[in-house]
Each structure stands twice: as structure tokens, then as C-alpha cells.
Amino acid sequence: MxxxxxxxxxxxxxxxxxxxxxxxxxxxxxxxxxxxxxxxxxxxxxxxxxxxxxxxxxxxxxxxxxxxxxGAGNMFHTHSSPLLKDDQTTVTIGKHSDKNNGIPLIPIDAMAGMLSGDDHTVMEYECEYYVIPVFKGAEFLIQVKGDSMRPQYYSGDIVACKRLPLDTFFQWNRTYVIDSEQGVLIKKVEKGSDDAHITLVSENKEYRPFEIAKEKIYSLALVIGVVRAE
CATH class of the missing domain: 1.10.260.40 (lambda repressor-like DNA-binding domains)
Structure with a gap:
């Protein structure tokens, strides 16, 4: 039993x-x-x-x-219910905070350093910090640039992210921030042609999916939700 x-x-x-x-x-x-x-x-x-x-x-x-x-609390760390394949939790950015309590909004130039855990690189920038209770598991926020992920994300949207180890098990059809030899990318991840590759997919169908070797990924983070500036 x-x-x-x-x-x-x-x-x-x-x-x-x-x-x-x-x-x-x-x-x-x-x-x-x-x-x-x-x-x-x-x-x-x-x-x-x-x-x-x-x-x-x-x-x-x-x-x-x-x-x-x-049995106490919720099944998932950051949400009262799990995210579905194509769903994201969208909230309004909360109040400003100091860095001891809030989540840093990282400038695009510092994203690779944040993903790799290089706190020294991030400290070179003046980051704004926000308290967003629904995203307690988020380690940083970054702003979306371009239209490759429309209509899921629009340029100017902010995504809340959680860093992951390189040996992580990819959850297919979830969105990741990936630091690679092609730069920092926000893409949906699907299975590659073999175990050594993954396929990166844009929501905007004008952008074709492409494969990347896992060994060419320097660091990554899972997108756990979307926040929008007030």
C-alpha cells in the first residue's frame, strides 16, 4: 500500500x-x-x-x-498552480526595493554575467530592484528586446528568471534564457535531432527554428513568468 x-x-x-x-x-x-x-x-x-x-x-x-x-502549501515553488505549456503568469511590477529584498532588473549588457553567476560583473551596473511576491523563486529580471517571441513576449516586456545548472533536464516547450556563442537568447526549447542538441524556437513564425549544440551553451535560466512595468 x-x-x-x-x-x-x-x-x-x-x-x-x-x-x-x-x-x-x-x-x-x-x-x-x-x-x-x-x-x-x-x-x-x-x-x-x-x-x-x-x-x-x-x-x-x-x-x-x-x-x-x-501536503502543506502548493505543489510548485513559485505558483499556486503550474504553468501550462504555453501559459505565463503576468503581473504588474511591484514596489521598488533595496537589493537585500528585491529582484534585480539586469541591463542587457550584464545578462551573460548574471546567468553565469558572475556577481562582480553585475555589480558594475546600477540595477533597479523590485519586490514581486508571486515570483519568489526568481533570481533576476531582464527586458525582452525585438519581436522574435511575439505574441508571447513583446519588446519591452520583462521576464522573471531562475538560473539552472548546465546539466539540467530541459522541459520541452518551456522558455529559457540561454547564453551561447550566439549571444544571450530568449527562446522556447524543443528536442533536437539527437541528445547533443536542442532546438530553439521563436513564437514569431517569421523566425525559423534552429539547433544549437548543448556544449555551446555557457549558462541558462528558466523563464518562470512575465512582468510588465507600471
Whole structure:
């Protein structure tokens, strides 16, 4: 008989499948470090989920550890409900703040440094800071330039971002900020022709999708929502 933690684990897995954040059971099992057969055993109630799998689903999919272990709070860290494939949470920028409490709005010239964690580079710029409670997981804000992501994002929109490790498991059809040999790009990510590549897709159909080698990616961040200036 499966326990309550396992029940919530399966609930979160089903949610990730429904919202397109994982493609199938095999890919999900590989990401959280268990076999496909073990995932089947868990989903059918014949086995309970282990600590390692719990740690990995929290790490790779922003599932709340508190919710998973106790049932308290929300399933996802930054939203009361998960983002769907093509949805974004849009809010008005909150009040200004000092850097101890707020999220920095990073100038475009400093984006690569912020993505790579080079705080010295970012400190060279005078950043504005904002308190945006709905985006507690966001580490920085950047402004969208150009029209390649219209109509999802317009030039002048601001996206809230969370840095990710380079060995992250990409969530297909989610939007990322990617620092690469082609510069800093805001694109939707889809599966590439092989495991060594990903495909970068613009919302504006006038811009053709293109592949990039994972080894050419220097740093990246997940876009967790959109904010608009007052």
C-alpha cells in the first residue's frame, strides 16, 4: 500500500505529464534516477517512492519539498498552480526595493554575467530592484528586446528568471534564457535531432527554428513568468 508521500509524488508526476513538462514515464524515470520498471511499480501502488527520487523531482521540476513531504502549501515553488505549456503568469511590477529584498532588473549588457553567476560583473551596473511576491523563486529580471517571441513576449516586456545548472533536464516547450556563442537568447526549447542538441524556437513564425549544440551553451535560466512595468 503506497503512503501519502507516494500519492503526492504520483500526483505531481501526472501533473508534469498533463502540462507537457515531461514526455513520458521513461524520460521522467531517467531524470529522477530510477528505472522505468520502478516507476511503474510506484505508479501502480506496489512500491513507495524513495528519498533519492524525491530529492531529484524537487531539484529538476521545482516541486515543493514541503508539499511533497507534508501536503502543506502548493505543489510548485513559485505558483499556486503550474504553468501550462504555453501559459505565463503576468503581473504588474511591484514596489521598488533595496537589493537585500528585491529582484534585480539586469541591463542587457550584464545578462551573460548574471546567468553565469558572475556577481562582480553585475555589480558594475546600477540595477533597479523590485519586490514581486508571486515570483519568489526568481533570481533576476531582464527586458525582452525585438519581436522574435511575439505574441508571447513583446519588446519591452520583462521576464522573471531562475538560473539552472548546465546539466539540467530541459522541459520541452518551456522558455529559457540561454547564453551561447550566439549571444544571450530568449527562446522556447524543443528536442533536437539527437541528445547533443536542442532546438530553439521563436513564437514569431517569421523566425525559423534552429539547433544549437548543448556544449555551446555557457549558462541558462528558466523563464518562470512575465512582468510588465507600471
Amino acid at each position: 503506497r503512503n501519502e508521500i507516494t500519492n503526492r509524488f504520483i500526483e505531481s508526476y501526472n501533473n508534469l505529464v498533463e502540462t507537457g513538462q515531461v514526455s513520458d514515464k521513461k524520460a521522467f524515470a531517467q531524470t529522477i534516477g530510477i528505472s522505468t520498471s520502478m516507476m511503474t511499480e510506484i505508479s501502480k501502488g506496489r512500491s513507495n517512492v524513495g528519498i533519492s527520487a524525491i530529492q531529484n523531482i524537487v531539484k529538476h521540476f521545482s516541486i515543493s519539498a514541503e508539499w511533497l513531504l507534508t
